[in-house]
Amino acid sequence: MDKRMSNYRADFPILDQQVNDEQLVYLDNAATTQKPRVVIDAITKYYYTDNANVHRGVHTLAERATEQFEGVRDKVARFINAPTREEIIYTKGTTEALNWVAAGYGKKYVKAGDEIVISCAEHHSNLVPWQQLAKRNGAILRYLDLTADGFIDLDKAQDVINDKTAIVAVNHASNVLGVVNPISKLAKMAHQHGAIMVVDGAQSTPHMPIDVQALDADFYAFSGHKLLAPTGIGILWGKSELLAAMSPLEFGGEMIDWVELQETTFKKAPLKFEGGTQNIAGVVGLGAAIDYLTRIGMNNIKGYEQELVDYVLPKLQQIEGLTIYGPPDAKKHTGVISFNLKGLHPHDVATALDMEGVAVRAGHHCAQPLMRYLNIAATARASFYFYNTKEDAQRLVDAIIATKEFFQNGTV
Amino acid sequence: MALSKLNNLYRQIILEHSQHPHHHGNLKKVSHKLELRNPTCGDVLIVEVELSDGKIKNIAFSGSGCTISQASASLMTDEVIGKTRSEVEKQVLLFSDMVMGKVTDEDELDDILGDASILAGVAQFPARIKCATLAWKAVYQVLENDEEGMK
Numbered sequence: 049m050d051k052r053m054s055n056y057r058a059d060f061p062i063l064d065q066q067v068n069d070e071q072l073v074y075l076d077n078a079a080t081t082q083k084p085r086v087v088i089d090a091i092t093k094y095y096y097t098d099n100a101n102v103h104r105g106v107h108t109l110a111e112r113a114t115e116q117f118e119g120v121r122d123k124v125a126r127f128i129n130a131p132t133r134e135e136i137i138y139t140k141g142t143t144e145a146l147n148w149v150a151a152g153y154g155k156k157y158v159k160a161g162d163e164i165v166i167s168c169a170e171h172h173s174n175l176v177p178w179q180q181l182a183k184r185n186g187a188i189l190r191y192l193d194l195t196a197d198g199f200i201d202l203d204k205a206q207d208v209i210n211d212k213t214a215i216v217a218v219n220h221a222s223n224v225l226g227v228v229n230p231i232s233k234l235a236k237m238a239h240q241h242g243a244i245m246v247v248d249g250a251q252s253t254p255h256m257p258i259d260v261q262a263l264d265a266d267f268y269a270f271s272g273h274k275l276l277a278p279t280g281i282g283i284l285w286g287k288s289e290l291l292a293a294m295s296p297l298e299f300g301g302e303m304i305d306w307v308e309l310q311e312t313t314f315k316k317a318p319l320k321f322e323g324g325t326q327n328i329a330g331v332v333g334l335g336a337a338i339d340y341l342t343r344i345g346m347n348n349i350k351g352y353e354q355e356l357v358d359y360v361l362p363k364l365q366q367i368e369g370l371t372i373y374g375p376p377d378a379k380k381h382t383g384v385i386s387f388n389l390k391g392l393h394p395h396d397v398a399t400a401l402d403m404e405g406v407a408v409r410a411g412h413h414c415a416q417p418l419m420r421y422l423n424i425a426a427t428a429r430a431s432f433y434f435y436n437t438k439e440d441a442q443r444l445v446d447a448i449i450a451t452k453e454f455f456q457n458g459t460v
Numbered sequence: 461m462a463l464s465k466l467n468n469l470y471r472q473i474i475l476e477h478s479q480h481p482h483h484h485g486n487l488k489k490v491s492h493k494l495e496l497r498n499p500t501c502g503d504v505l506i507v508e509v510e511l512s513d514g515k516i517k518n519i520a521f522s523g524s525g526c527t528i529s530q531a532s533a534s535l536m537t538d539e540v541i542g543k544t545r546s547e548v549e550k551q552v553l554l555f556s557d558m559v560m561g562k563v564t565d566e567d568e569l570d571d572i573l574g575d576a577s578i579l580a581g582v583a584q585f586p587a588r589i590k591c592a593t594l595a596w597k598a599v600y601q602v603l604e605n606d607e608e609g610m611k
Contacts, residue, residue, distance in 0.1 A: 070462050393526030395501055399469065399585060403462045412502040419502060425524050426501050454463050455470070455527075 070405025281330030
Protein backbone atom coordinates (compact mmCIF):
# COMPACT_ATOMS: atom_id res chain seq x y z
CA MET A 49 0.00 0.00 0.00
CA ASP A 50 1.13 3.50 -0.77
CA LYS A 51 2.29 4.85 2.57
CA ARG A 52 1.77 8.44 1.55
CA MET A 53 -1.89 7.78 0.80
CA SER A 54 -2.76 6.40 4.21
CA ASN A 55 -1.13 9.47 5.79
CA TYR A 56 -4.02 11.63 4.64
CA ARG A 57 -6.19 10.15 7.36
CA ALA A 58 -4.50 12.50 9.85
CA ASP A 59 -5.91 15.48 7.91
CA PHE A 60 -9.45 14.57 9.05
CA PRO A 61 -9.97 15.49 12.71
CA ILE A 62 -13.36 13.75 12.98
CA LEU A 63 -11.87 10.33 12.27
CA ASP A 64 -9.83 10.50 15.46
CA GLN A 65 -12.58 9.47 17.86
CA GLN A 66 -14.13 6.48 19.54
CA VAL A 67 -17.67 5.39 18.83
CA ASN A 68 -19.28 2.88 21.20
CA ASP A 69 -15.87 2.42 22.84
CA GLU A 70 -14.26 1.46 19.53
CA GLN A 71 -12.03 3.47 17.18
CA LEU A 72 -14.35 4.93 14.52
CA VAL A 73 -14.19 3.33 11.08
CA TYR A 74 -16.17 5.64 8.79
CA LEU A 75 -17.47 3.73 5.78
CA ASP A 76 -20.47 5.84 4.79
CA ASN A 77 -18.66 7.98 2.25
CA ALA A 78 -21.23 7.45 -0.48
CA ALA A 79 -23.66 9.31 1.78
CA THR A 80 -21.28 12.10 2.71
CA THR A 81 -17.55 12.50 3.24
CA GLN A 82 -15.69 13.94 6.21
CA LYS A 83 -13.94 17.29 5.95
CA PRO A 84 -10.18 17.82 6.11
CA ARG A 85 -8.74 20.58 8.26
CA VAL A 86 -7.91 22.70 5.17
CA VAL A 87 -11.59 22.87 4.22
CA ILE A 88 -12.77 23.67 7.74
CA ASP A 89 -10.02 26.28 8.05
CA ALA A 90 -10.89 27.88 4.71
CA ILE A 91 -14.51 28.33 5.78
CA THR A 92 -13.44 29.70 9.17
CA LYS A 93 -10.95 32.09 7.59
CA TYR A 94 -13.59 33.30 5.17
CA TYR A 95 -15.95 34.17 8.02
CA TYR A 96 -13.16 35.62 10.18
CA THR A 97 -11.64 37.88 7.57
CA ASP A 98 -13.44 38.08 4.21
CA ASN A 99 -17.21 37.69 4.63
CA ALA A 100 -19.28 39.99 2.41
CA ASN A 101 -21.92 39.63 -0.26
CA VAL A 102 -20.53 39.00 -3.70
CA HIS A 103 -20.73 40.97 -6.96
CA ARG A 104 -22.60 43.98 -5.68
CA GLY A 105 -20.34 45.75 -3.18
CA VAL A 106 -17.62 48.23 -4.01
CA HIS A 107 -15.85 47.87 -0.67
CA THR A 108 -12.75 45.80 -0.04
CA LEU A 109 -14.37 42.84 1.70
CA ALA A 110 -16.93 42.52 -1.09
CA GLU A 111 -14.08 42.53 -3.55
CA ARG A 112 -12.27 39.76 -1.66
CA ALA A 113 -15.40 37.62 -1.32
CA THR A 114 -16.21 38.04 -5.01
CA GLU A 115 -12.68 37.14 -6.03
CA GLN A 116 -12.82 33.89 -4.06
CA PHE A 117 -16.36 33.07 -5.18
CA GLU A 118 -15.51 33.53 -8.86
CA GLY A 119 -12.07 31.97 -8.44
CA VAL A 120 -13.66 28.69 -7.39
CA ARG A 121 -15.64 28.69 -10.63
CA ASP A 122 -12.33 28.52 -12.49
CA LYS A 123 -11.12 25.73 -10.21
CA VAL A 124 -14.28 23.69 -10.81
CA ALA A 125 -14.00 24.22 -14.56
CA ARG A 126 -10.44 22.87 -14.51
CA PHE A 127 -11.42 20.04 -12.15
CA ILE A 128 -13.96 18.59 -14.59
CA ASN A 129 -12.33 19.96 -17.76
CA ALA A 130 -15.23 22.21 -18.70
CA PRO A 131 -14.47 24.30 -21.80
CA THR A 132 -15.43 27.59 -20.15
CA ARG A 133 -15.91 28.90 -16.62
CA GLU A 134 -19.30 30.37 -17.58
CA GLU A 135 -20.66 26.83 -17.84
CA ILE A 136 -20.16 26.22 -14.10
CA ILE A 137 -23.31 26.92 -12.09
CA TYR A 138 -23.46 26.81 -8.33
CA THR A 139 -26.35 24.80 -6.91
CA LYS A 140 -27.28 23.30 -3.53
CA GLY A 141 -26.16 19.91 -4.75
CA THR A 142 -26.78 17.20 -7.31
CA THR A 143 -30.49 16.99 -6.55
CA GLU A 144 -31.07 20.68 -7.23
CA ALA A 145 -28.88 20.56 -10.34
CA LEU A 146 -30.83 17.65 -11.85
CA ASN A 147 -34.15 19.24 -10.91
CA TRP A 148 -33.09 22.41 -12.66
CA VAL A 149 -32.23 20.55 -15.85
CA ALA A 150 -35.60 18.78 -15.75
CA ALA A 151 -37.59 21.91 -14.94
CA GLY A 152 -35.50 24.57 -16.73
CA TYR A 153 -34.58 22.66 -19.87
CA GLY A 154 -36.81 19.60 -19.99
CA LYS A 155 -40.07 21.37 -19.28
CA LYS A 156 -39.38 23.81 -22.12
CA TYR A 157 -38.23 21.38 -24.81
CA VAL A 158 -39.67 17.91 -24.10
CA LYS A 159 -42.88 17.44 -26.09
CA ALA A 160 -45.83 15.11 -25.60
CA GLY A 161 -44.91 11.66 -26.86
CA ASP A 162 -41.17 12.27 -26.47
CA GLU A 163 -39.24 9.71 -24.48
CA ILE A 164 -37.02 10.27 -21.48
CA VAL A 165 -34.61 7.44 -20.81
CA ILE A 166 -33.07 6.67 -17.43
CA SER A 167 -31.84 3.44 -15.85
CA CYS A 168 -33.52 1.35 -13.17
CA ALA A 169 -30.45 1.94 -10.97
CA GLU A 170 -30.94 5.69 -10.57
CA HIS A 171 -30.94 7.50 -7.25
CA HIS A 172 -34.36 9.04 -6.65
CA SER A 173 -32.82 12.44 -7.42
CA ASN A 174 -32.18 11.33 -11.01
CA LEU A 175 -35.53 9.57 -11.27
CA VAL A 176 -38.32 11.55 -9.65
CA PRO A 177 -37.54 14.84 -11.51
CA TRP A 178 -37.83 12.99 -14.84
CA GLN A 179 -40.94 11.14 -13.73
CA GLN A 180 -42.53 14.48 -12.82
CA LEU A 181 -41.41 16.02 -16.11
CA ALA A 182 -42.84 13.09 -18.08
CA LYS A 183 -46.20 13.44 -16.31
CA ARG A 184 -46.30 17.20 -16.80
CA ASN A 185 -45.31 17.21 -20.48
CA GLY A 186 -47.02 13.99 -21.53
CA ALA A 187 -43.70 12.31 -22.25
CA ILE A 188 -42.89 8.64 -21.73
CA LEU A 189 -40.35 7.57 -19.11
CA ARG A 190 -38.37 4.52 -20.23
CA TYR A 191 -35.83 2.47 -18.33
CA LEU A 192 -32.47 1.04 -19.34
CA ASP A 193 -31.83 -2.50 -18.16
CA LEU A 194 -28.73 -3.70 -16.30
CA THR A 195 -26.25 -6.46 -17.01
CA ALA A 196 -25.89 -9.29 -14.48
CA ASP A 197 -22.97 -7.35 -12.96
CA GLY A 198 -25.06 -4.20 -12.52
CA PHE A 199 -23.75 -2.06 -15.39
CA ILE A 200 -26.18 -0.30 -17.71
CA ASP A 201 -26.65 -2.80 -20.55
CA LEU A 202 -25.41 -1.16 -23.76
CA ASP A 203 -26.82 -3.85 -26.07
CA LYS A 204 -30.30 -3.51 -24.67
CA ALA A 205 -29.91 0.28 -24.61
CA GLN A 206 -29.92 0.17 -28.45
CA ASP A 207 -33.55 -0.95 -28.26
CA VAL A 208 -34.58 1.75 -25.81
CA ILE A 209 -32.82 4.86 -27.13
CA ASN A 210 -34.41 5.91 -30.43
CA ASP A 211 -35.48 8.92 -32.43
CA LYS A 212 -38.23 9.69 -29.94
CA THR A 213 -35.70 10.00 -27.13
CA ALA A 214 -35.30 13.59 -25.97
CA ILE A 215 -33.20 13.06 -22.87
CA VAL A 216 -30.98 10.28 -21.56
CA ALA A 217 -30.16 10.74 -17.86
CA VAL A 218 -28.05 8.22 -15.98
CA ASN A 219 -25.64 7.87 -13.10
CA HIS A 220 -21.94 7.87 -13.88
CA ALA A 221 -21.19 5.67 -10.86
CA SER A 222 -23.84 3.77 -8.91
CA ASN A 223 -24.52 4.55 -5.25
CA VAL A 224 -25.50 0.91 -4.68
CA LEU A 225 -23.95 -1.43 -7.24
CA GLY A 226 -20.35 -0.22 -7.24
CA VAL A 227 -20.11 0.18 -11.00
CA VAL A 228 -18.92 2.96 -13.31
CA ASN A 229 -21.22 3.17 -16.31
CA PRO A 230 -20.12 3.57 -19.95
CA ILE A 231 -21.22 7.20 -20.26
CA SER A 232 -19.45 8.16 -23.47
CA LYS A 233 -20.97 5.18 -25.32
CA LEU A 234 -24.45 6.02 -24.04
CA ALA A 235 -23.85 9.66 -24.96
CA LYS A 236 -22.92 8.63 -28.49
CA MET A 237 -26.17 6.66 -28.75
CA ALA A 238 -28.15 9.59 -27.37
CA HIS A 239 -26.55 12.07 -29.75
CA GLN A 240 -27.09 9.82 -32.79
CA HIS A 241 -30.80 10.13 -32.07
CA GLY A 242 -30.69 13.84 -31.32
CA ALA A 243 -31.17 13.42 -27.56
CA ILE A 244 -29.18 15.19 -24.87
CA MET A 245 -27.07 13.36 -22.29
CA VAL A 246 -27.51 14.24 -18.61
CA VAL A 247 -25.04 12.70 -16.17
CA ASP A 248 -25.44 12.31 -12.40
CA GLY A 249 -21.82 12.54 -11.28
CA ALA A 250 -22.48 12.48 -7.53
CA GLN A 251 -20.74 9.15 -6.95
CA SER A 252 -18.00 9.41 -9.56
CA THR A 253 -16.59 12.94 -9.23
CA PRO A 254 -15.10 12.34 -5.74
CA HIS A 255 -13.22 9.22 -6.83
CA MET A 256 -11.71 9.68 -10.29
CA PRO A 257 -10.55 12.32 -12.77
CA ILE A 258 -13.57 13.78 -14.57
CA ASP A 259 -13.51 15.16 -18.09
CA VAL A 260 -17.01 16.22 -19.12
CA GLN A 261 -15.84 16.68 -22.72
CA ALA A 262 -14.39 13.17 -22.95
CA LEU A 263 -17.61 11.81 -21.42
CA ASP A 264 -19.45 13.67 -24.20
CA ALA A 265 -22.07 14.81 -21.68
CA ASP A 266 -24.43 17.75 -22.21
CA PHE A 267 -25.21 18.30 -18.53
CA TYR A 268 -23.20 17.00 -15.58
CA ALA A 269 -24.05 17.39 -11.90
CA PHE A 270 -22.23 16.69 -8.67
CA SER A 271 -22.30 17.54 -4.96
CA GLY A 272 -19.60 19.19 -2.90
CA HIS A 273 -20.23 17.29 0.31
CA LYS A 274 -19.35 13.95 -1.25
CA LEU A 275 -15.89 15.29 -2.08
CA LEU A 276 -14.81 16.85 1.23
CA ALA A 277 -16.63 20.18 0.80
CA PRO A 278 -19.50 21.33 3.03
CA THR A 279 -23.13 20.37 2.51
CA GLY A 280 -25.33 22.74 0.54
CA ILE A 281 -23.00 23.39 -2.38
CA GLY A 282 -22.97 21.55 -5.68
CA ILE A 283 -22.33 22.10 -9.35
CA LEU A 284 -24.32 21.95 -12.53
CA TRP A 285 -22.22 22.01 -15.66
CA GLY A 286 -23.95 22.38 -19.01
CA LYS A 287 -22.89 23.16 -22.56
CA SER A 288 -23.07 26.89 -23.26
CA GLU A 289 -25.74 26.66 -25.93
CA LEU A 290 -27.94 24.49 -23.71
CA LEU A 291 -27.53 26.81 -20.73
CA ALA A 292 -28.47 29.72 -22.99
CA ALA A 293 -31.61 27.85 -24.02
CA MET A 294 -32.48 26.80 -20.48
CA SER A 295 -34.78 28.90 -18.27
CA PRO A 296 -33.70 30.05 -14.83
CA LEU A 297 -35.63 28.60 -11.88
CA GLU A 298 -34.83 31.19 -9.24
CA PHE A 299 -35.85 34.74 -9.97
CA GLY A 300 -34.55 37.63 -7.90
CA GLY A 301 -31.42 39.54 -7.11
CA GLU A 302 -28.19 39.21 -9.07
CA MET A 303 -29.66 37.08 -11.87
CA ILE A 304 -31.31 40.01 -13.62
CA ASP A 305 -30.00 42.29 -16.31
CA TRP A 306 -32.72 44.97 -16.33
CA VAL A 307 -36.04 45.06 -14.48
CA GLU A 308 -39.01 47.09 -15.66
CA LEU A 309 -42.47 47.17 -14.11
CA GLN A 310 -43.80 44.42 -16.39
CA GLU A 311 -40.72 42.86 -17.98
CA THR A 312 -37.27 41.67 -16.93
CA THR A 313 -34.24 40.62 -18.91
CA PHE A 314 -31.85 38.14 -17.38
CA LYS A 315 -28.09 37.93 -17.20
CA LYS A 316 -26.27 35.23 -19.12
CA ALA A 317 -25.18 31.93 -17.56
CA PRO A 318 -23.96 31.28 -14.99
CA LEU A 319 -25.41 34.28 -13.17
CA LYS A 320 -28.87 33.94 -14.66
CA PHE A 321 -29.27 30.75 -12.62
CA GLU A 322 -27.83 32.09 -9.39
CA GLY A 323 -30.65 34.23 -8.01
CA GLY A 324 -30.32 35.48 -4.45
CA THR A 325 -27.34 35.44 -2.15
CA GLN A 326 -25.38 32.29 -2.77
CA ASN A 327 -23.75 29.83 -0.37
CA ILE A 328 -20.49 31.76 -0.52
CA ALA A 329 -18.79 29.98 2.38
CA GLY A 330 -19.81 26.68 0.79
CA VAL A 331 -18.19 27.77 -2.46
CA VAL A 332 -15.01 28.74 -0.58
CA GLY A 333 -15.03 25.31 1.12
CA LEU A 334 -15.54 23.61 -2.25
CA GLY A 335 -12.55 25.50 -3.62
CA ALA A 336 -10.37 24.34 -0.71
CA ALA A 337 -11.56 20.76 -1.19
CA ILE A 338 -10.74 20.83 -4.90
CA ASP A 339 -7.28 22.27 -4.18
CA TYR A 340 -6.65 19.52 -1.64
CA LEU A 341 -7.90 16.73 -3.94
CA THR A 342 -5.89 18.14 -6.83
CA ARG A 343 -2.72 18.17 -4.73
CA ILE A 344 -3.22 14.49 -3.93
CA GLY A 345 -4.17 13.78 -7.54
CA MET A 346 -7.44 12.22 -8.63
CA ASN A 347 -5.58 9.41 -10.39
CA ASN A 348 -3.76 8.58 -7.15
CA ILE A 349 -7.09 8.53 -5.30
CA LYS A 350 -8.59 6.23 -7.91
CA GLY A 351 -5.60 3.91 -7.78
CA TYR A 352 -5.50 3.77 -4.00
CA GLU A 353 -9.23 3.07 -3.70
CA GLN A 354 -8.81 0.28 -6.23
CA GLU A 355 -6.14 -1.20 -3.92
CA LEU A 356 -8.59 -1.07 -1.03
CA VAL A 357 -11.26 -2.83 -3.09
CA ASP A 358 -8.73 -5.44 -4.29
CA TYR A 359 -7.97 -6.08 -0.63
CA VAL A 360 -11.45 -6.13 0.90
CA LEU A 361 -13.75 -7.59 -1.77
CA PRO A 362 -12.16 -11.09 -1.85
CA LYS A 363 -12.22 -11.17 1.96
CA LEU A 364 -15.91 -10.29 1.99
CA GLN A 365 -16.60 -12.85 -0.72
CA GLN A 366 -15.20 -15.55 1.56
CA ILE A 367 -17.82 -14.88 4.25
CA GLU A 368 -20.45 -17.59 3.90
CA GLY A 369 -23.97 -16.23 3.71
CA LEU A 370 -22.85 -12.76 2.62
CA THR A 371 -24.39 -11.60 -0.67
CA ILE A 372 -22.49 -8.78 -2.37
CA TYR A 373 -24.20 -6.77 -5.11
CA GLY A 374 -22.50 -5.57 -8.27
CA PRO A 375 -19.54 -7.06 -10.14
CA PRO A 376 -17.71 -9.94 -8.38
CA ASP A 377 -14.48 -8.88 -10.11
CA ALA A 378 -12.70 -6.41 -7.79
CA LYS A 379 -11.16 -4.65 -10.81
CA LYS A 380 -14.64 -3.66 -11.96
CA HIS A 381 -15.96 -2.74 -8.51
CA THR A 382 -15.76 0.73 -6.97
CA GLY A 383 -15.42 1.38 -3.25
CA VAL A 384 -19.20 1.26 -2.88
CA ILE A 385 -19.96 -2.24 -1.59
CA SER A 386 -23.57 -3.20 -0.88
CA PHE A 387 -24.26 -6.47 0.87
CA ASN A 388 -26.72 -8.55 2.86
CA LEU A 389 -26.14 -11.22 5.47
CA LYS A 390 -28.39 -14.23 4.96
CA GLY A 391 -31.43 -14.19 7.22
CA LEU A 392 -30.67 -10.75 8.63
CA HIS A 393 -32.21 -7.41 7.86
CA PRO A 394 -29.57 -4.80 6.92
CA HIS A 395 -30.77 -2.51 9.73
CA ASP A 396 -29.86 -5.17 12.25
CA VAL A 397 -26.49 -5.59 10.56
CA ALA A 398 -25.83 -1.83 10.58
CA THR A 399 -26.70 -1.56 14.27
CA ALA A 400 -24.32 -4.41 15.07
CA LEU A 401 -21.52 -2.88 12.97
CA ASP A 402 -22.08 0.46 14.71
CA MET A 403 -21.50 -1.28 18.05
CA GLU A 404 -18.14 -2.32 16.61
CA GLY A 405 -17.41 1.30 15.65
CA VAL A 406 -17.99 0.66 11.94
CA ALA A 407 -20.31 3.22 10.32
CA VAL A 408 -22.22 1.89 7.30
CA ARG A 409 -25.51 2.78 5.70
CA ALA A 410 -28.53 0.48 5.64
CA GLY A 411 -31.72 0.94 3.70
CA HIS A 412 -32.87 1.42 0.13
CA HIS A 413 -30.23 4.10 -0.59
CA CYS A 414 -32.83 6.32 -2.27
CA ALA A 415 -33.13 3.72 -5.01
CA GLN A 416 -36.42 1.93 -4.37
CA PRO A 417 -36.94 0.84 -8.01
CA LEU A 418 -33.46 -0.72 -7.95
CA MET A 419 -34.28 -2.59 -4.75
CA ARG A 420 -37.39 -4.02 -6.45
CA TYR A 421 -35.28 -4.87 -9.52
CA LEU A 422 -32.88 -6.79 -7.24
CA ASN A 423 -35.91 -8.27 -5.47
CA ILE A 424 -34.74 -7.14 -2.02
CA ALA A 425 -36.11 -4.66 0.50
CA ALA A 426 -32.80 -3.06 1.38
CA THR A 427 -29.05 -3.58 1.69
CA ALA A 428 -26.24 -2.62 3.99
CA ARG A 429 -23.58 -0.54 2.25
CA ALA A 430 -19.95 0.11 3.09
CA SER A 431 -18.41 2.89 1.01
CA PHE A 432 -14.72 3.76 1.08
CA TYR A 433 -12.77 6.94 0.48
CA PHE A 434 -9.06 7.52 0.17
CA TYR A 435 -8.67 8.30 3.88
CA ASN A 436 -9.77 4.77 4.71
CA THR A 437 -7.06 2.19 5.27
CA LYS A 438 -6.62 -1.55 4.92
CA GLU A 439 -7.04 -1.67 8.69
CA ASP A 440 -10.49 -0.09 8.25
CA ALA A 441 -11.27 -2.71 5.61
CA GLN A 442 -10.19 -5.49 7.94
CA ARG A 443 -12.29 -4.03 10.76
CA LEU A 444 -15.32 -4.19 8.44
CA VAL A 445 -14.64 -7.84 7.61
CA ASP A 446 -14.14 -8.76 11.27
CA ALA A 447 -17.26 -6.87 12.35
CA ILE A 448 -19.42 -8.60 9.73
CA ILE A 449 -18.14 -12.00 10.87
CA ALA A 450 -18.80 -11.07 14.52
CA THR A 451 -22.30 -9.90 13.60
CA LYS A 452 -23.04 -13.12 11.81
CA GLU A 453 -21.88 -15.13 14.80
CA PHE A 454 -23.84 -12.99 17.22
CA PHE A 455 -27.11 -13.59 15.42
CA GLN A 456 -26.36 -17.26 14.84
CA ASN A 457 -25.71 -17.84 18.52
CA GLY A 458 -28.22 -15.34 19.85
CA THR A 459 -25.74 -13.97 22.32
CA VAL A 460 -22.04 -13.26 22.84
CA MET B 461 -16.20 -6.73 22.91
CA ALA B 462 -18.58 -4.05 21.79
CA LEU B 463 -21.09 -6.48 20.33
CA SER B 464 -22.01 -7.54 23.87
CA LYS B 465 -24.03 -4.32 24.05
CA LEU B 466 -26.27 -5.81 21.42
CA ASN B 467 -27.67 -8.10 24.09
CA ASN B 468 -29.51 -5.07 25.45
CA LEU B 469 -31.38 -4.83 22.16
CA TYR B 470 -31.52 -8.34 20.79
CA ARG B 471 -32.75 -10.20 23.87
CA GLN B 472 -33.42 -13.89 23.35
CA ILE B 473 -37.18 -13.40 23.48
CA ILE B 474 -36.93 -10.73 20.77
CA LEU B 475 -34.93 -13.00 18.49
CA GLU B 476 -37.49 -15.76 19.04
CA HIS B 477 -40.41 -13.50 18.21
CA SER B 478 -38.60 -12.32 15.08
CA GLN B 479 -37.82 -15.83 13.90
CA HIS B 480 -41.20 -17.29 14.87
CA PRO B 481 -43.60 -14.36 14.92
CA HIS B 482 -47.01 -14.78 16.51
CA HIS B 483 -50.15 -13.92 14.54
CA HIS B 484 -48.19 -13.66 11.31
CA GLY B 485 -50.22 -13.92 8.12
CA ASN B 486 -53.82 -13.10 7.29
CA LEU B 487 -57.15 -13.22 9.11
CA LYS B 488 -60.21 -14.99 7.77
CA LYS B 489 -62.46 -12.25 9.05
CA VAL B 490 -61.09 -8.74 8.59
CA SER B 491 -62.95 -5.64 9.69
CA HIS B 492 -60.00 -3.27 9.29
CA LYS B 493 -56.79 -3.40 7.33
CA LEU B 494 -53.91 -0.97 7.21
CA GLU B 495 -50.57 -0.85 5.44
CA LEU B 496 -47.77 1.25 6.92
CA ARG B 497 -44.37 1.92 5.42
CA ASN B 498 -41.15 2.89 7.09
CA PRO B 499 -39.85 5.31 4.46
CA THR B 500 -36.32 5.32 5.84
CA CYS B 501 -35.81 1.63 5.07
CA GLY B 502 -38.63 0.71 2.70
CA ASP B 503 -40.09 -1.84 5.11
CA VAL B 504 -43.79 -2.57 4.74
CA LEU B 505 -46.11 -3.71 7.51
CA ILE B 506 -49.69 -4.81 6.94
CA VAL B 507 -51.99 -5.15 9.92
CA GLU B 508 -55.37 -6.87 9.73
CA VAL B 509 -57.80 -6.51 12.60
CA GLU B 510 -61.13 -8.01 13.51
CA LEU B 511 -62.96 -5.55 15.73
CA SER B 512 -65.95 -6.91 17.56
CA ASP B 513 -67.98 -5.69 20.53
CA GLY B 514 -65.62 -2.77 21.05
CA LYS B 515 -62.60 -5.01 21.37
CA ILE B 516 -59.81 -6.36 19.22
CA LYS B 517 -61.06 -9.87 18.74
CA ASN B 518 -58.23 -10.93 16.44
CA ILE B 519 -55.21 -9.42 14.74
CA ALA B 520 -52.54 -10.50 12.26
CA PHE B 521 -49.61 -8.86 10.56
CA SER B 522 -47.54 -9.46 7.45
CA GLY B 523 -44.85 -7.72 5.43
CA SER B 524 -41.09 -7.51 5.68
CA GLY B 525 -38.82 -5.85 8.17
CA CYS B 526 -35.89 -6.07 10.51
CA THR B 527 -35.63 -8.15 13.65
CA ILE B 528 -36.87 -5.29 15.80
CA SER B 529 -39.89 -4.40 13.67
CA GLN B 530 -40.94 -8.03 13.26
CA ALA B 531 -40.48 -8.91 16.93
CA SER B 532 -42.25 -5.74 17.99
CA ALA B 533 -45.20 -6.53 15.71
CA SER B 534 -45.38 -10.05 17.07
CA LEU B 535 -45.28 -8.85 20.67
CA MET B 536 -47.86 -6.17 19.90
CA THR B 537 -50.35 -8.71 18.55
CA ASP B 538 -50.02 -10.80 21.71
CA GLU B 539 -50.71 -7.81 23.92
CA VAL B 540 -53.65 -6.14 22.17
CA ILE B 541 -55.93 -9.13 21.62
CA GLY B 542 -59.03 -8.87 23.77
CA LYS B 543 -58.29 -5.26 24.70
CA THR B 544 -60.67 -2.31 24.30
CA ARG B 545 -59.92 0.77 22.30
CA SER B 546 -58.88 2.86 25.28
CA GLU B 547 -56.73 0.05 26.66
CA VAL B 548 -54.89 -0.33 23.36
CA GLU B 549 -54.40 3.41 23.02
CA LYS B 550 -52.90 3.49 26.46
CA GLN B 551 -50.59 0.61 25.53
CA VAL B 552 -49.44 2.26 22.32
CA LEU B 553 -48.69 5.59 24.00
CA LEU B 554 -46.82 3.88 26.81
CA PHE B 555 -44.86 1.74 24.36
CA SER B 556 -43.85 4.86 22.45
CA ASP B 557 -42.73 6.57 25.66
CA MET B 558 -40.85 3.44 26.69
CA VAL B 559 -38.75 3.10 23.53
CA MET B 560 -37.94 6.80 23.71
CA GLY B 561 -36.70 6.30 27.25
CA LYS B 562 -39.37 8.56 28.78
CA VAL B 563 -40.89 5.85 30.98
CA THR B 564 -38.62 3.41 32.78
CA ASP B 565 -40.80 2.13 35.64
CA GLU B 566 -40.51 -1.61 35.11
CA ASP B 567 -43.61 -2.48 37.12
CA GLU B 568 -45.75 -0.09 35.13
CA LEU B 569 -44.32 -1.27 31.81
CA ASP B 570 -44.71 -4.90 32.74
CA ASP B 571 -48.23 -4.38 33.95
CA ILE B 572 -49.51 -2.65 30.83
CA LEU B 573 -47.25 -3.95 28.07
CA GLY B 574 -46.55 -7.47 29.29
CA ASP B 575 -43.80 -9.23 27.33
CA ALA B 576 -43.52 -6.23 24.99
CA SER B 577 -41.78 -4.36 27.80
CA ILE B 578 -38.68 -6.36 26.82
CA LEU B 579 -38.26 -3.81 24.00
CA ALA B 580 -37.32 -1.11 26.52
CA GLY B 581 -33.70 -1.65 25.40
CA VAL B 582 -34.52 0.08 22.11
CA ALA B 583 -34.18 3.40 23.97
CA GLN B 584 -30.40 2.90 23.88
CA PHE B 585 -30.52 2.65 20.07
CA PRO B 586 -32.27 5.82 18.89
CA ALA B 587 -31.86 4.90 15.21
CA ARG B 588 -34.10 1.90 15.80
CA ILE B 589 -37.06 3.56 17.53
CA LYS B 590 -38.97 3.79 14.24
CA CYS B 591 -38.50 0.06 13.67
CA ALA B 592 -40.01 -0.71 17.08
CA THR B 593 -42.97 1.64 16.85
CA LEU B 594 -44.17 0.82 13.31
CA ALA B 595 -46.59 -1.98 14.27
CA TRP B 596 -47.92 -0.06 17.27
CA LYS B 597 -48.54 2.99 15.09
CA ALA B 598 -50.42 0.76 12.69
CA VAL B 599 -52.83 -0.58 15.29
CA TYR B 600 -53.27 2.93 16.69
CA GLN B 601 -54.22 4.21 13.25
CA VAL B 602 -56.67 1.39 12.77
CA LEU B 603 -58.43 2.54 15.92
CA GLU B 604 -58.25 6.19 14.86
CA ASN B 605 -59.89 5.25 11.56
CA ASP B 606 -62.67 3.58 13.47
CA GLU B 607 -63.85 6.33 15.77
CA GLU B 608 -67.46 5.09 15.59
CA GLY B 609 -66.97 1.33 15.55
CA MET B 610 -65.27 1.01 18.90
CA LYS B 611 -66.00 2.89 22.05
